[in-house]
Amino acid sequence: MYGDLADKLIAEARRSENLEQIPLYQTDIVRAVCRETRQLSALEDQALATAGSDRTKLATAGVYGLCQRRNKRCLLAYHRQRLLKLQKKAWHEQDSFETSNLSPSEQVFVREFNEVLVNVKDMFEDIDLTGSMDPPREMYVEVRCLQDAGEIQTEYGVFDLSKNSQFYVRQSDVHRLVQQKLVELVKK
Amino acid sequence: MLVTVNEYQRAWNKVRKQSLSHSTYSVLLFVSCLDVDAFVSSIMLGSLLQKHLILYKTEPVIGYSSLRESFSRLESSIKNVFLIGCGSSIDLEEYLGLDESNADLNIHVFDCKRPWNLNNLFGSQLVICYEDCDIKQFDRYREAYDFLANDATTDNDSNNSDDTRFQGSQSQKSQEIESTQSDRDPATSRRKRHKSERQTYTEVLEAYYDQGSHLLSTNAIQVYTFLAMIGETSLRMLWLAVVGLTSIEGQYPHLYNLLIPTLQDEMRRLNHANNSDASSTIQDQKIKLKFNFNTEPDYSLFLLRQWCLYESMVHSSYINAKLFLWREDGRKKLHKLLARIGITLQDAKESWTHMKPTLKRALKSKLDSVSEIYGIEGITRQGVIRHFGLAGVMSAGDCVESVAAVLETGKAEPLLRDYDGQESERGTSDEEYEREYKELTETWVKNFWIAWDAWDDFESMKRGVEKAKALQSAVVTTANYIFDKNLPKDLQTFRMVVVQDAPDIQVFWNPLSLQRLANWVFEGCAELNSTNLPMVFAVLNEHKHTYLVYGIGGRKPRDSQQTESLSDFNKFGSQFQETAARINARIRIDAFDSAIIELSREDLPRFLEALDTERS
Numbered sequence: 001m002y003g004d005l006a007d008k009l010i011a012e013a014r015r016s017e018n019l020e021q022i023p024l025y026q027t028d029i030v031r032a033v034c035r036e037t038r039q040l041s042a043l044e045d046q047a048l049a050t051a052g053s054d055r056t057k058l059a060t061a062g063v064y065g066l067c068q069r070r071n072k073r074c075l076l077a078y079h080r081q082r083l084l085k086l087q088k089k090a091w092h093e094q095d096s097f098e099t100s101n102l103s104p105s106e107q108v109f110v111r112e113f114n115e116v117l118v119n120v121k122d123m124f125e126d127i128d129l130t131g132s133m134d135p136p137r138e139m140y141v142e143v144r145c146l147q148d149a150g151e152i153q154t155e156y157g158v159f160d161l162s163k164n165s166q167f168y169v170r171q172s173d174v175h176r177l178v179q180q181k182l183v184e185l186v187k188k
Numbered sequence: 189m190l191v192t193v194n195e196y197q198r199a200w201n202k203v204r205k206q207s208l209s210h211s212t213y214s215v216l217l218f219v220s221c222l223d224v225d226a227f228v229s230s231i232m233l234g235s236l237l238q239k240h241l242i243l244y245k246t247e248p249v250i251g252y253s254s255l256r257e258s259f260s261r262l263e264s265s266i267k268n269v270f271l272i273g274c275g276s277s278i279d280l281e282e283y284l285g286l287d288e289s290n291a292d293l294n295i296h297v298f299d300c301k302r303p304w305n306l307n308n309l310f311g312s313q314l315v316i317c318y319e320d321c322d323i324k325q326f327d328r329y330r331e332a333y334d335f336l337a338n339d340a341t342t343d344n345d346s347n348n349s350d351d352t353r354f355q356g357s358q359s360q361k362s363q364e365i366e367s368t369q370s371d372r373d374p375a376t377s378r379r380k381r382h383k384s385e386r387q388t389y390t391e392v393l394e395a396y397y398d399q400g401s402h403l404l405s406t407n408a409i410q411v412y413t414f415l416a417m418i419g420e421t422s423l424r425m426l427w428l429a430v431v432g433l434t435s436i437e438g439q440y441p442h443l444y445n446l447l448i449p450t451l452q453d454e455m456r457r458l459n460h461a462n463n464s465d466a467s468s469t470i471q472d473q474k475i476k477l478k479f480n481f482n483t484e485p486d487y488s489l490f491l492l493r494q495w496c497l498y499e500s501m502v503h504s505s506y507i508n509a510k511l512f513l514w515r516e517d518g519r520k521k522l523h524k525l526l527a528r529i530g531i532t533l534q535d536a537k538e539s540w541t542h543m544k545p546t547l548k549r550a551l552k553s554k555l556d557s558v559s560e561i562y563g564i565e566g567i568t569r570q571g572v573i574r575h576f577g578l579a580g581v582m583s584a585g586d587c588v589e590s591v592a593a594v595l596e597t598g599k600a601e602p603l604l605r606d607y608d609g610q611e612s613e614r615g616t617s618d619e620e621y622e623r624e625y626k627e628l629t630e631t632w633v634k635n636f637w638i639a640w641d642a643w644d645d646f647e648s649m650k651r652g653v654e655k656a657k658a659l660q661s662a663v664v665t666t667a668n669y670i671f672d673k674n675l676p677k678d679l680q681t682f683r684m685v686v687v688q689d690a691p692d693i694q695v696f697w698n699p700l701s702l703q704r705l706a707n708w709v710f711e712g713c714a715e716l717n718s719t720n721l722p723m724v725f726a727v728l729n730e731h732k733h734t735y736l737v738y739g740i741g742g743r744k745p746r747d748s749q750q751t752e753s754l755s756d757f758n759k760f761g762s763q764f765q766e767t768a769a770r771i772n773a774r775i776r777i778d779a780f781d782s783a784i785i786e787l788s789r790e791d792l793p794r795f796l797e798a799l800d801t802e803r804s
Binding site: 139140142144151154156157158159160162163164165166167168169170173186187 | 210211212213234237238241242243244245246247248258261263264265630633634636637640641
């Protein structure tokens, strides 16, 4: 049925809405939807050419048209949802997120978006625009290391991140490590 | 360096001063894993550091090798290292490879296992040993140690005659020859006197090491004393100290009875201080509500408040040993006892929370009325009970069981790790052993953190309690099997139990669980025979082809009144090592408790035989 493929994209977008990661870009489906749309367009042209004043044929052509529009909307929705997620990620975890799941043009987007972001940040040197919006509750926090990551340099010294050890350290020192998921905050 | 109670304050000030620098963190805590006492102690010390905004890192360690490995990765910014529940018995400076480059490092040892390695105590300036017991006893050891240490250096400097620092006896013969040769020479007579002095001093030290490992206190008490000396006690710390002390109750009942009154005094003091102070803030009252515990009548029953009367009687090592529950008539005796105090089986099997209040209230007097007939006078005693608001009640003992169960088994639903099906794939090479051992230790460390997250939360503790029940049931089944098959055998100098195959045997491939089972069987045996022999308990790990062996020193039964010696000595630690070295057996000694070793399967019979001759 026409429109089934586009439906898949929407389902995919809905599924990934609450995911942390951005799922793999569905190149095949996107391509198939485009192809289907082109076919529909050809069919519509054909129907219009032979229709004359046959109202059934005109109606058929109309339905073809609607199907194309629907496909287009679905494609746009799918991409928009991904882009919004990308933007959000770019703000909050800049350098650290995985780009292998993205399509080539998305990767270009991320790169350029980051450039823009850096430019904006340069204008406000004193403010960490990409930092967390929640004020820290404590100056020091307890964190637990999740994997062996060796030595990590911080503002005041060196961390030896060995798996299954626990630290009581400055929040500012480990802020980045928490984002990178090397350590987790210990709930009190 | 020996630090006594009066010097705690100074030691702490030094730590604080050194931690003011702007490094990421400068304090490191190494905690003995699989040890409830060390576990609570580390929480206490950690809270203290947090309160003073000292940044630190906590790392649980399984045994000596993992301690050394972690230590080798020490950052240069670290100034103070705390060893909790480990380190007293080895020469730390040598084992950890400290040299001049570590001159500004301090190693603080909170470990109550005795004897000390005297090199830590007198020989090193870096190692700071906290000792809260009577320190006069150390004077003679210090004298002997200093003499021999000086002696060794002068000997080496002058003519390298004989380096008999700690094995004085070996050169006795040559001594005799020398003395006959030149008797009149004043220099030789001085040397002769010197030699005899050396002899006596060496004997003093040998006697110190030979007395066997024992406890004089618990880590938690040591840390609590430390806190008391620097004025940082609180209800939270006190509760942890109580839990730490209770954790050794099963193994060292005498020590428990000796030390608990001090903590009870503390309880009165802190509770009173909080009550009378009219200006106490809301914060204080919150803490008071959170850590609401007191001394109340308690029973030597297993998890009574979380289970039902009948089950906790059946799962109590005390009742089990006294009534011989593993026998048919033992069970009958228990039923009779219940009938005598007028509690129907149905009532007894009702969960404690839903048991009739009248029965609950009368339980103490009822048990007291029949305890003499059954010889279970020790069933009622004082215990420390904590109230978690409306959520429930937990005794310090329940708390210990819960934490211990989590340390042993972690979060996993089934008690056992799944070993089936992997057996064929796994080789038996040394590499495989190492890998497997590493895997196992990693789960233990993981369990440590699960316990860390759980200890203060009633719901999480409750999950631990369920685990403890399952574990204890396994102990009962296995112990009953052991008694049924009559596995305990008396040798000349000790009693041995070798378990090759039993229901749930896999549960006991872990030091903590093994101790649980061994103590249970030990208590039963002690009641069965009046001769009070020490016990060697070995459990076969078929998967690894090794035995996990645990030695329990002889000790007095729980309710004996003698108190002339404060503690129970366990000589198995050094004897295990010597025997294994003598017969060239393949063993692994890694646990901080030296009386737990891993022994390859083929070597066990030879080992036990040699051990018996060694001891006699």
